[in-house]
Amino acid sequence: MGEALHSISGLLKRLISPDRHLVTLLVLVLGVVASFAAWRMMDRQLALYxxxxxxxxxxxxxxxxxxxxxxxxxxxxxxxxxxxxxxxxxxxxxxxxxxxxxxxxxxxxxxxxxxxxxxxxxxxxxxxxxxxxxxxxxxxxxxxxxxxxxxxxxxxxxxxxxxxxxxxxxxxxxxxxxxxxxxxxxxxxxxxxxxxxxxxxxxxxxxxxxxxxxxxxxxxxxxxxxxxxxxxxxxxxxxxxxxxxxxxxxxxxxxxxxxxxxxxxxxxxxxxxxxxxTPQFRSAEGFSHAPSAALLVGLLLTFVTTYFFYWTRRSLIERTALYEELAKSETTLRVFFEQSPDTILIVDRDGLVRAINRELPILGEKNRISSPATGKHFVSILPQELLDVCQSAVGMVLQTGQPQQFSHQVGKFYWWEVRIAPIRRENHLIETMVLFTNVSERRTLELKALRNARLASMGTLAAGIAHEINNPNNAVTFNVSLLKRSWHDALEVLQDYHQTVREFSLAGVPFHRAVEAIPRLLSGISNGAERISKIIESLKALARDDMGSMGHFVDVGEVVRAAVTLLEHQVKRHTDHFTVKIDGGATEDGLLLVWGNFQQLEQVVINLVMNALFALPERSKAVWLQADCVDGMVRIMVEDEGCGIDPNVQPFVFDPFFTTRSDRGGTGLGLSLVQEIVTNHRGSIQLYSKPGEGAQFTILLPLDRVEEGRPRAPRARSVRAHGNERSGHV
The missing domain is CATH 3.30.450.350 (CHASE domain)
Known part of the structure; x- marks a missing residue:
């Protein structure tokens, strides 16, 4: 009996030792508290019953x-x-x-x-x-x-x-x-x-x-x-x-x-x-002692669990001491392994993952590969795009012992370079090392360089076309002005002749009708030639070589007008309701001036309006383009009544190569370029959209003032929408 009491006393002393058995003591306290809580809850439930x-x-x-x-x-x-x-x-x-x-x-x-x-x-x-x-x-x-x-x-x-x-x-x-x-x-x-x-x-x-x-x-x-x-x-x-x-x-x-x-x-x-x-009232007789029984059972289980936990923890502490030395030697090697910029998988001959150094961010969170992948077959943790090609390459390395290397696109955003090397031990090939290198940024730069080259070629071609069109258009403009003066001089003679002869025809048209129609026809020719001149000026501005220059004042109103001129044909193809509103009334000089590059901002407006037009399901849907000043910031807003953007897709719309129109020629670089240009102009862009309710892109740029010594971008020729310079429908 004395030995038993001594053992219990020693156990209690070890339990309350705060340095090594605090967790065991916590288990005991929590068990006792839980037992009394269960007793109290059952007692209250019985009273409630x-x-x-x-x-x-x-x-x-x-x-x-x-x-x-x-x-x-x-x-x-x-x-x-x-x-x-x-x-x-x-x-x-x-x-x-x-x-x-x-x-x-x-x-x-x-x-x-x-x-x-x-x-x-x-x-x-x-x-x-x-x-x-x-x-x-x-x-x-x-x-x-x-x-x-x-x-x-x-x-x-x-x-x-x-x-x-x-x-x-x-x-x-x-x-x-x-x-x-x-x-x-x-x-x-x-x-x-x-x-x-x-x-x-x-x-x-x-x-x-x-x-x-x-x-x-x-x-x-x-x-x-x-x-x-x-x-x-x-x-x-x-x-x-x-x-x-x-x-x-x-x-x-x-x-x-x-x-x-x-x-x-x-x-x-x-x-x-x-x-x-009365005292004779009885209810739930069979459960009257249930709270006390639950308390006794809970306390018994608590003490048994505490005793088991104590001996288990003591065993773990002893084993931990044995593993510490091994862990120290492994830490150095793992640091090198985990600090590698590449994602590394060690795969044995059975295809099981023996080690992995970090997550492989492919296609968002749902397809990430992390440390729990160890012990699984490597095929089960790869996305479908890499599955077949990686499986074939690993099999080839295990069969021939020769390393393999290839590049592959995963999803719409990622390019990965995959290298597979054999691992030998005592001249026996036992495992393979698979390295994944993210080369998406490099591919982005390559595609941007290719795109810039294409834009440069298009700019040169546009300048040549503009020059070739401008020469005959100048002749048309000169000749129509000459025809107007000639008609004015000949009109008096024709009117005198008409009073004498009473009635005659010009080109098969009665004179009284020709008097009204011919001036209208000449004005139409003149307006058409003027419109051709405006389009030529816009093409020349787009083809200039100062796309990277940020050293000018730019009137956003002029940017919008120039973009609308270039987009008029596309607008007529896609919608009957296109509204343009330019309001500089909130500024001191009535101008929406920002410090930046005219051609780049024009490209931003063109890209956003083109996206809005492509999103329209039918011609009856509308697109709004607005430029104004809000709280000291120049705001450009493009809104459409299209199909909207899925909330799951919205986080990726500004990523390079992301497009929902790949089947219709979309490259996925439009909105990425827009965001880059807006950021370079110290601005921000926001997207608001609900599926089925259209989309709204809002750009905010810091308002600036013209100062001495600071150049202003060359003015684009004023573009009017149905004769109204501030707002209109195209």
Whole structure:
């Protein structure tokens, strides 16, 4: 026994040692706390179940008693209705009807008809009409002309039975004109019914099995002055409570037990029934000791678990000391392995991953490869795009022992260079090392260089085309002005001739119509030539070699107008509703000036508007282009009524090579270039879109002012949209 106590003492000392066994002590404390919490919760749940079951039992008794009272009151009211609706009152029929009501309601001990004029009729005994309780009820019924109940219950008989008087006034609007009340009705008489409360309680309660519930009956018409009516003890031996009376019911109410009170209307009075559980009330007998049993079991399991945890932790501490030296030697090698800029997989001859140095971010979070991949087949952790080619290359390395290298595109954003090398041990090939190098940025730079070269070629071609078109267009412009002057000079001669000859034709057109049509035709030719000149100027501006220069003031309004001129053909192909609004009213000089590059900003507007046009499902949908000033920032906003952008796609729209129009020639560089240009101009771009509701791109650029010594970008020729320079529809 002494050795056992010594062992327990030693265990407790080791448990409370804070340096090595704090976790074990924490397990013990948490287990004890959890056991007591479970005991407390089960005890409260059991008490709640007792309360719920008691409420159910008490409500059953209350409802049966209330239904008995209600049916008796309804019978008394019915007897009054019988008299009120009778054209000629037949006392024999009245007595027979009263007897039928008394037979149907055994707890209705008597019914009396007290006419204002005539002979009274009583069945099953006359009520004590001289008692103060009934006199007071009679007087109130006569005065109020409504059903009343006696204030106090009357006790009678050897068993101290209890009865209550219900008085129902019988009114008639056709008789006794001199005794009419304020509502125009006359009092024919009073019906007095006597309800035997004791008999009703006994009949009602006897229907239910005894459960150890007793109840107190009170008059709560005046809430702060409750009046004792009667008390009914349980049938399960609570005889010591049968003496509860009007003088001591408060003591019964202060007992520590379960209570339930309900209120109901009796004539013009409000009664309450308060049920209380006696010591004989039983509920959930089979679970009464469950909380204590749960506490004991919880404490036992806690001590067993703590003991097991202590010895397990002691064993782990000893093993940890053995592994520390091995871990130190492994750390150095792993540092080199994990610090490599490439993602490295070690794959054995069975294709299982033996090691991996970092995550491989391919196609977002859902396809990432991380350390839990160790031990899995390498095929199961690669994306589908790399699956076949990597499996074939690894098999080739294991078969030939020669390294393999290839580049492969994964998804829309990533290019990976994959190198596979054999790992030999004692001249035996046992594993392969697979290295993944992300070359997406390099590929992006290569494609950007290719794109810039294509743009340069397009710029040279555009400049040549503009020059070739400009020469004949200048001739058209010169000749049409000459034709206008010639027509003006010839018009007077033709008009004189017309007055002489009366009527003649020019090119088959009557002179009076030609006078109106020819000036219109010449103006159309002139406007067309001017429009060609504007397009040529825009092409020349787009083809300039200063795409990288950021040393000019640029009017964003002019940028928008120039872009709209170049896009007019595309706009007409895609939509009937294209709105352009330029508002510089919020600035001092009315100009939307920023410091940057005209051609780059023009490219931004063109790309955004083209994307908006391509997103339209039909020509009836609209596109809005707006430039204005908000809070000291120049705002460019492009909005469309297209199909919108999926929320899962929105985080990638500015990534290089991302496109949803690859089948229609999309390269995925448009929005990437837009973001780069906006960032270079110290601005920001935001996207707001919901699927099916279109998309809105908003660009904010810092507003600038013209200062001495700072150059301004060459003005593009003003572009008007239907004659309105500030806003219009194209």
């Amino acid at each position: 007792h309360q719920v079951e008691f409420n159910w039992v008490a409500q059953n008794r209350n409802r049966i008693f209330q239904r008995g009272i209600t049916s008796a009151v309804d019978a008394i009211q019915l007897s009054g209705n019988f008299v009120e609706n009778a054209e000629v009152l037949d006392l024999v029929r009245l007595r027979s009807f009263y007897q039928k009501l008394l037979f149907d309601h055994p707890w209705l001990s008597s019914l009396s008809w007290l006419p204002e004029k005539g002979v009274a009729v009583s069945v099953e005994g006359e009520a004590d009409l001289q008692s103060g309780a009934i006199q007071e009820s009679l007087q109130r019924a006569r005065t109020l002309r409504r059903m009343t109940a006696s204030f106090q219950l009357s006790r009678y008989g050897e068993g101290n039975a209890v009865k209550v008087y219900i008085v129902v006034p019988v009114l008639s609007p056709h008789l006794f004109v001199g005794d009419r009340s304020s509502d125009g009705s006359s009092l024919l008489g009073l019906v007095v019914g006597t309800i035997d409360i004791s008999q009703l309680a006994n009949l009602s309660i006897s229907i239910l099995e005894p459960r150890g519930v007793e109840f107190l009956l009170q008059d709560m018409t005046i809430p702060h002055e409750p009046q004792f009516l009667d008390f009914y003890a349980s049938r399960l031996g609570s005889a010591h409570h049968e003496g509860v009376m009007a003088t001591n019911w408060q003591e019964w109410r202060r007992r520590q037990t379960l209570y339930l009170s309900e209120y109901f209307q009796v004539a013009d009075r409000v009664w309450s029934i308060t049920c209380a559980a």
